Amino acid sequence: MAKKMHDTPNLDQLESGPWPSFVTGLKHLAQDKDYVVDLLGQLEESYKTKKGYWKGGTVGVFGYGGGVIPRFTELKNADGSAKFPDAAEFHTLRIMPPPGMHYDTATLRKFCDIWENHGSGLIAFHGQSGDIMFQGATTENVQKSFDEFNEMGFDLGGAGPAVRTSMSCVGAARCEQSCYNEAQAHRAVLNTFLDDIHRPSLPYKFKFKFSGCPNDCMNSVQRADMAVIGTWRDNIRTDEGLAKTWFAKHGMDELVNDVVARCPTKAFQVKELSKIKAGEHTSTVAVNDTHGIEISNQDCVRCMHCINVMTGALAPGKDKGATVLVGGKSHLKIGGLMGTVVLPFIKLETEEEVEQLVDFAQRTIDFFAENALEHERTGEMIERIGLANFLDAMEVDVDPAMINSPRMNPYVRTDGWDAEVAKINARKQAA
Amino acid sequence: MNQAVQAAPAAKRKPKETGVPENTKYLHPTLAKNYGNWRYHDRPRPGVLHHVAHSGDEVWSVRAGTQRQMDVYTIRKLCDIADNFAEGRVRFTIRSNIEFIVSDEKKVAPLIAELEKNGFPVGGTGNSVTMIAHTQGWLHCDIPGTDASGVVKALMDELYDEFRREEMPNRVHLSTSCCEINCGGQADLAIIVQHTKPPVINHDLVANVCERPTVVARCPVAAIRPAMVNGKPSLEIDEAKCMCCGACYPPCPPMQINDPEFSKLAIWVGGKNSNARGKPTFMKMVAAGLPNNPPRWPEVGAVVKNILTVYKEDARPWERLADWIDRIGWPRFFEKTGLPFTKYLIDDWRGSRYNLNASAHIRF
Ligand code: HEM
Ligand code: SF4
Ligand code: SF4
Ligand code: SF4
Numbered sequence: 001m002a003k004k005m006h007d008t009p010n011l012d013q014l015e016s017g018p019w020p021s022f023v024t025g026l027k028h029l030a031q032d033k034d035y036v037v038d039l040l041g042q043l044e045e046s047y048k049t050k051k052g053y054w055k056g057g058t059v060g061v062f063g064y065g066g067g068v069i070p071r072f073t074e075l076k077n078a079d080g081s082a083k084f085p086d087a088a089e090f091h092t093l094r095i096m097p098p099p100g101m102h103y104d105t106a107t108l109r110k111f112c113d114i115w116e117n118h119g120s121g122l123i124a125f126h127g128q129s130g131d132i133m134f135q136g137a138t139t140e141n142v143q144k145s146f147d148e149f150n151e152m153g154f155d156l157g158g159a160g161p162a163v164r165t166s167m168s169c170v171g172a173a174r175c176e177q178s179c180y181n182e183a184q185a186h187r188a189v190l191n192t193f194l195d196d197i198h199r200p201s202l203p204y205k206f207k208f209k210f211s212g213c214p215n216d217c218m219n220s221v222q223r224a225d226m227a228v229i230g231t232w233r234d235n236i237r238t239d240e241g242l243a244k245t246w247f248a249k250h251g252m253d254e255l256v257n258d259v260v261a262r263c264p265t266k267a268f269q270v271k272e273l274s275k276i277k278a279g280e281h282t283s284t285v286a287v288n289d290t291h292g293i294e295i296s297n298q299d300c301v302r303c304m305h306c307i308n309v310m311t312g313a314l315a316p317g318k319d320k321g322a323t324v325l326v327g328g329k330s331h332l333k334i335g336g337l338m339g340t341v342v343l344p345f346i347k348l349e350t351e352e353e354v355e356q357l358v359d360f361a362q363r364t365i366d367f368f369a370e371n372a373l374e375h376e377r378t379g380e381m382i383e384r385i386g387l388a389n390f391l392d393a394m395e396v397d398v399d400p401a402m403i404n405s406p407r408m409n410p411y412v413r414t415d416g417w418d419a420e421v422a423k424i425n426a427r428k429q430a431a
Numbered sequence: 432m433n434q435a436v437q438a439a440p441a442a443k444r445k446p447k448e449t450g451v452p453e454n455t456k457y458l459h460p461t462l463a464k465n466y467g468n469w470r471y472h473d474r475p476r477p478g479v480l481h482h483v484a485h486s487g488d489e490v491w492s493v494r495a496g497t498q499r500q501m502d503v504y505t506i507r508k509l510c511d512i513a514d515n516f517a518e519g520r521v522r523f524t525i526r527s528n529i530e531f532i533v534s535d536e537k538k539v540a541p542l543i544a545e546l547e548k549n550g551f552p553v554g555g556t557g558n559s560v561t562m563i564a565h566t567q568g569w570l571h572c573d574i575p576g577t578d579a580s581g582v583v584k585a586l587m588d589e590l591y592d593e594f595r596r597e598e599m600p601n602r603v604h605l606s607t608s609c610c611e612i613n614c615g616g617q618a619d620l621a622i623i624v625q626h627t628k629p630p631v632i633n634h635d636l637v638a639n640v641c642e643r644p645t646v647v648a649r650c651p652v653a654a655i656r657p658a659m660v661n662g663k664p665s666l667e668i669d670e671a672k673c674m675c676c677g678a679c680y681p682p683c684p685p686m687q688i689n690d691p692e693f694s695k696l697a698i699w700v701g702g703k704n705s706n707a708r709g710k711p712t713f714m715k716m717v718a719a720g721l722p723n724n725p726p727r728w729p730e731v732g733a734v735v736k737n738i739l740t741v742y743k744e745d746a747r748p749w750e751r752l753a754d755w756i757d758r759i760g761w762p763r764f765f766e767k768t769g770l771p772f773t774k775y776l777i778d779d780w781r782g783s784r785y786n787l788n789a790s791a792h793i794r795f
């Protein structure tokens with residue numbers, strides 16, 4: 001039995017209603033833990049005054065410089081003592097999950113036992129960067145709990161100016177749209193940078209995310225310094241049985257209005273069977289005895305829409321790989337930036353091919369470490385120096401797939417034009 | 432920076448730098464067996480995904496909502512359900528839903544019944560309003576203007592039915608962020624703190640806690656200068672320049688940006704990370720000035736519900752919020768939702784001219 005609960009009239013109102021309540025969960029923990037009794041006390045105070053009462057500090061585990069988010073209470077009595085002394089220290093451990101966030105119950109139960117023993121008993125599955133967030137431990141217990149998680153085979157994630165914890169989608173494990181082995185790429189890349197994860201010394205944070213197809217379930221384009229998004233080069237595959245089943249259920253109106261009309265490049269057409277033309281770059285499939293689909297794959301931008309609507313009937317091709325975009329980030333400080341295409345297509349089937357991605361990631365991080373200003377993300381750095389200079393440093397050839405359109409102003413010195421053309425021609429000849 | 436103080440000097444155990452663990456041993460056996468060989472999926476009912484592999488193997492994934500910040504009792508309850516009604520393997524989605532994977536269709540109905548009996552709503556698939564991506568807030572962050580888990584609980588209570596149904600035009604992703612840094616991320620609809628007054632500086636503390644050049648450099652509009660105040664080195668803000676973003680606050684806590692009254696909430700719509708149909712889009716601010724009103728933020732809830740209700744009625748199948756607004760145009764978005772279009776919604780930040788209408792395309 002823990003000490004008496006503080007009155008929490010505000011938080012109490014978050015116990016009603018049908019959605020699972022974190023307040024009810026905290027109160028359950030507070031039955032046995034003075035720690036959580038006082039946490040609820042402090043949180044109630046925030047609800048009352050509309051102010052936060054945590055400040056940062058420095059807490060870590062032996063051998064690492066990051067991965068723990070320290071929190072000390074700022075809610076003090078007149079004499080400087082903590083108002084809620086049992087929750088005066090409330091640090092979080094960020095632990096990296098397995099790719100795709102799969103677990104067996106034995107592992108989850110072991111997490112619970114460790115965290116009930118050493119921490120508050122509150123765990124978030126997961127943080128927005130992907131960490132399992134073990135929320136609430138005293139400075140003393142941070143090391144103890146880390147040691148036990150570490151012995152289970154789990155390791156701390158990133159915080160501060162470091163390579164951060166990454167996420168990959170469920171992908172190949174259960175999704176028919178997957179275009180590469182996300183988990184393999186995720187581990188190969190991240191585990192190359194353990195030093196940069198555990199000992200923050202970059203100009204600023206660096207995030208990788210891995211999505212198996214252009215649906216980008218990991219929201220990599222808007223968040224990741226390096227987004228690896230699965231795609232394919234050959235034709236969309238078709239399955240006549242499933243196409244006919246789909247059409248029998250959904251009919252012509254849906255095929256026309258929901259698919260044809262929504263194909264962004266008009267690559268997708270419905271035609272009478274007799275008018276459908278097969279071809280090297282064309283995917284065709286009948287949907288009934290009179291009509292069929294014709295997709296001009298050279299016009300298709302691999303947006304996924306038709307495949308999402310008619311999953312199984314249509315599928316990504318077989319020549320699979322990924323597009324790599326660099327420079328995505330959120331608002332601070334120049335406004336949100338999307339990642340932009342830097343590698344239009346790479347294969348990721350063999351270990352050597354995955355190694356090439358790792359190598360590219362390594363060179364990007366090295367360049368970032370040397371050239372970014374303090375507190376500058378890759379997107380801001382590229383905006384400052386220009387994409388062409390970044391590509392040059394990365395030894396990546398320019399490609400029109402990297403742009404929306406060529407420049408719309410004359411403000412560029414072009415006296416190197418002939419030399420560039422000569423280089424391109426020499427490359428073509430060598431190829 | 433970030434020189435960590437060792438928590439337990441006595442325990443000099445060297446960490447095992449194992450990094451990201453393999454997922455193979457955690458995968459449901461049918462997922463492991465058919466890795467990379469899935470053929471298609473369908474959704475027999477909201478909250479259930481049915482995947483079919485090229486081998487003919489099938490799995491059913493039952494998705495349930497959680498409170499994300501879970502106590503160990505809740506997690507153990509979910510484990511009990513996984514052991515007794517499913518097959519002991521689960522995974523979490525990016526939006527903190529839990530998925531129970533089973534290889535036998537007969538297990539689906541009892542599993543759903545058990546989850547709902549224990550208060551875990553089954554849904555969040557397909558065209559539903561799924562769980563809100565959110566952050567830390569008052570529970571754990573050191574800079575929050577509002578809470579995270581509480582806002583989400585209050586909103587999900589309101590959106591509960593939409594989570595359990597698939598009746599929206601397309602999927603709806605929401606996020607909340609308790610400061611303008613926006614850890615919650617881009618979404619179809621996002622709720623983000625929007626401060627309305629410049630930071631109030633605690634000059635007594637600046638010299639002790641802040642690296643002044645760092646703070647000066649952090650301001651996006653160069654509104655901060657070093658200054659001597661009461662004979663001490665401090666900082667001053669050009670209040671005419673300051674747009675109240677709060678970026679100076681994390682590196683310098685004496686720059687008090689949070690205010691119980693003047694830290695408001697804004698609503699943003701139309702973020703889309705998928706490449707499906709149009710290219711990915713960033714969300715746009717459509718409402719601001721909403722009060723930060725714990726414990727249930729009713730004013731915010733009303734605006735969110737209103738936008739989602741109008742979208743639900745008006746959008747065509749497969750239109751995400753951004754696609755819908757692309758079709759109907761911004762004037763009708765504001766007309767239909769009844770939200771006031773004020774001058775503050777006209778972009779004047781970098782690249783803003785691209786957000787102005789440079790054409791005679793106007794819908795009447
Ligand atoms: C100063 C205190 C800060 C705290 C306590 C904080 C807290 C957090 C937490 C807990 C997460 C989830 C982490 C995880 O999944 O493990 C997160 C993610 C994130 N943070 Fe922060 N954050 C802080 C500062 C910042 C700053 C300065 C920025 C912007 C430059 C930022 C931008 C983000 C973004 C964009 C995400 C989402 C990451 C993703 O989706 O990959 N945060 N933050
Ligand atoms: S990103 Fe693509 S491959 Fe990955 S889970 Fe989403 S739809 Fe499937
Ligand atoms: S995947 Fe290709 S064909 Fe299909 S809708 Fe998108 S662009 Fe059109
Ligand atoms: S959005 Fe801001 S206040 Fe909320 S957790 Fe992220 S950094 Fe903290």
Ligand code: SF4
Pocket residue numbers: 629630649650651652653654655668672673674675676677678679680688
């Ligand atoms: S709130 Fe933003 S704009 Fe105002 S001084 Fe601080 S950093 Fe600059």
